[in-house]
Amino acid sequence: MELFLKGDTANVAAGLEFITQKLKIKLTSDGYPIQVKQVQGPLRITSSSGKGEISFAKPIHFFRALGLWLENYRKNHEFDITETPQFTMSGVMLDASRNAVPTVHEVKKLLEHMALLGLDTLMLYTEDTYEVKDYPYFGYMRGKYTIKELKTCDEYAETLGIDIIPCIQTLGHLREALKWNYASSFKDTDDILLVDKTETYEFLESCLKAASEPFRTNRIHIGMDETFQLGLGKYLEEHGYEHHIDIMNRHLQKLVSITDKLGLQPMIWSDMYYPLFAENSPYKDETGNIRADIMNGIPPIEYVYWNYYRNEQEVYEQDIQKHKLLGGKPIFAGGAWTWNGLAPNYGKAISTTRAALSACKKTGVEQIFVTLWGDNGAETPFVAAYPILQLFAEHSYQQEVTLEKVSERFAFCSDGTFADFMNLRLLDETPSVMKDNMNSSMTSKVLLYQDILIGLYDENVRGLSLGEHYQRLAAVLAISKKNNPAWEALFGLYEQLATVLADKAEIGIKLKSAYENKDFEQLKALLTVLDSIKANVDLLRQKHRSLWFAAYKxxxxEVMDIRYGGVITRIDSVKYRIQEWMEGRISEIEELAENRLYHDGPWEMADGLVGGNVYHRIVTAGSFSL
Structure with a gap:
């Protein structure tokens, strides 16, 4: 379609060059005339009597409005639609620290998509995957971004009306950064920095300079979450026991002195301050407020309340009110559940997002973002989060949101069928798993990686007919792949995963039964099935590899090659062990002779399956390290 945009286009002209290509439109003087107005207030789109209008306040609103205008023009040439932004900031946090570091090209594609959705902020989560020139081992062989690469991303974001906020760690979650000898003098535990050490703050000042330098914004997320062992390593040896709140406050004061020096405005994850909120907290006074002496020890800073686990709106409302005890309104971080394992957990993401964002609107939270974590290897391609980004975007511009509306907008913005994407949840939301997979069962990851001979989870899946489930799902995903040509590679990956699991899900149970019954004919048949599984796992690896190298550094x-390779090579050993026994060279197969137990941890049980997204606990009861 050809459009003639006239009026207030100066502030969006640079970004239009990229968005028009994405939307497949041309700007010409002979095109359909649209008057563009940059004014305060809601965004508005109209079309009537052969001409249109777009009103917007911020550039990001214009790009959303342009897409919205085109979508509605295709349906009906006459319309008048107004949307009111619900938040002053609505964005995405992209994890670039769990092995998968998106390329600059892929970040640009994400920024274009965010512009179309109207999401105005991107946080790049980089624990050690950014360049700190004073510490060459920081991020060594981890695909870290150079300063030039980050500047390129920021400049591209600026044309689209998007801010990129660096998101780093300045206390914990630094295991990969601290494993080298350079860090030995300022390491408390394996992944936590040593508070009060001069070298620690020299290191952190270098990190803060390096992380902030490429970006226009002066905002920075400095992390500090989940430091449960704070003060319990080298710090304990040198200073004795001290409560983590006191250590946190002192560390934060020193960090803020650095950010002040650098002209930065920091925010932190709020969870380590949760003890301040407890009803019986010794940190509260008789009025129920946090004691003045404690508050005086916490420097002015923004707090990010993260929660993507509950589907009760009142839980979020209560937590937001508790955060106000720290002064001001918290920033809210929800989750797209791209870290469930190999497949996205859409059920939980939708359920928690609905509850959380309704609570944010009700309680006056002004800033939100959705996290795309990649725990334990980033096995789920981050683009699988696009349906949830659409959900966040619609909540960002409307008070009430239906999945029907999300589905309509997803079809336009992502060129995909929302219902087909929802089929991906069935890779983990299997028989016996509760609705929306709220306990985060990661069935597909467990069944792909678990050892065929040892079968740590065989008792958990016995009787669930998961082979039949995955066989049916493979056929469903084959249809979804045809329905979504723009997403053929993604659906092809998950179709192949279902194909693998159709045979592998219960192969261990079948082998043990045939072995115990000395059913040699069945064992011979299963040897053929093992060959099929091996070939299909390798094809799965290749499909996954293609997606990875198209998106990531x-x-x-290499981690994924090792995991897939482990499945493949173990099949060789399984066949070897079975053939040795069938041919009488060994008297028993000890792995199959041992009684199977229901998996009992170390993670919480989840609806008959296991919810721990940790590869090394799936594949062996042994140890991967000394």
């Missing part, structure tokens, strides 16, 4: 894929 190469560093980190």
């Amino acid at each position: 190469p560093f980190g894929w």
Whole structure:
């Protein structure tokens, strides 16, 4: 379609060059005339009597409005639609620290998509995957971004009306950064920095300078979450026991002195301050407020309340009110559940997002973002989060949101069928798993990686007919792949995963039964099935590899090769063990002779399956390290 945009286009002209290509439109003087007005207030789109209008306040609103205008023009040439932004900031946090580091090209594609959705902020989560020139081992062989690469991303974001906020860690979650000898003098535990050490703050000042330098914004997320062992390592040896709140406050004061020096405005994850909120907290006074002496020890800073686990709106409302005890309104971080394992957990993401964002609107939270974590290897391609980004975007511009509306907008913005994407949840939301998979069962990851001979989870899946479930799902996903040509590679990956699991899900149970019954004919048949599984796993690896190298830097894929390779080579050993026994060279197969137990941890049980997204606990009861 050809459009003639006239009026207030100066502030969006640079970004239009990229968005028009994405939307497949041309700007010409002979095109359909649209008057563009940059004014305060809601965004508005109209079309009537052969001409249109777009009104917007911020550039990001214009890009959303342009897409919205085109979508509605295709349906009906006459319309008048107004949307009111619900938040002053609505964005995405992209994890670039769990082996998968998106390329600059892929970040640009994400920024274009965010512009179309109207999401105005991107946080790049980089624990050690950014360049700190004073510490060459920081991010060594991890695919870290150079300062030039980050500047390129920021400049591209600026044309689209998007801010990129660096998101780093300045206390914990630094295991990969601290494993080298350079860090030995300022390491408390394996992944936590040593508070009060001069070298620690020299290191952190270098990190803060390096992380903030490429970006226009002065905002920075400095992390500090989940430091449960704070003060319990080298710090304990040197200073004795001290409550983590006191250590946190002192560390935060020193960090803020650095950010003040650098002209930065920091925010932190709020969870380590949760003890301040408890009803019986010794940190509260008789009025129920946090004691003045404690508050005086916490420097002015923004707090990010993260919660993507509950589907009760009142839980979020209560937590937001508790955060106000720290002064001001918290920033809210929800989750797209791209870290469930190999497949996205859409059920939980939708359920928690609905509850959380309704609570944010009700309680006056002004800033939100959705996290795309990649725990334990980033096995789920982050683009699988696009349906949830659409949900966040619609909540960002409307008070009430239906999945029907999300589905309509997803079809336009992502060129995909929302219902087909929802089929991906069935890879983990299997028989016996509760509705919306609220307990985060990661069935597909467990069944792909668990050892065929040892079968740590065989008792958990016995009787669930998961082979039949995955066989049916493979056929469903084959249809979804045809329905979504723009997403053929993604659906092809998950179709192949279902194909693998159709045979592999219960192969261990079948082998043990045939072995115990000395059913040699069945064992011979299963040897053929093992060959099929091996071939299909390798094809799965290749499909996954293609997606990875199209989106990420190469560093980190070696982990996936090792995981897939482990499945493949173990099949060789399984066949070897079975043939040795069938041919009488060994008297028993000890792995199959041992009684199977219901998996009992170390993670919480989840609806008959296991909810721990940790590869090394799936594949063996042994140890991967000394």
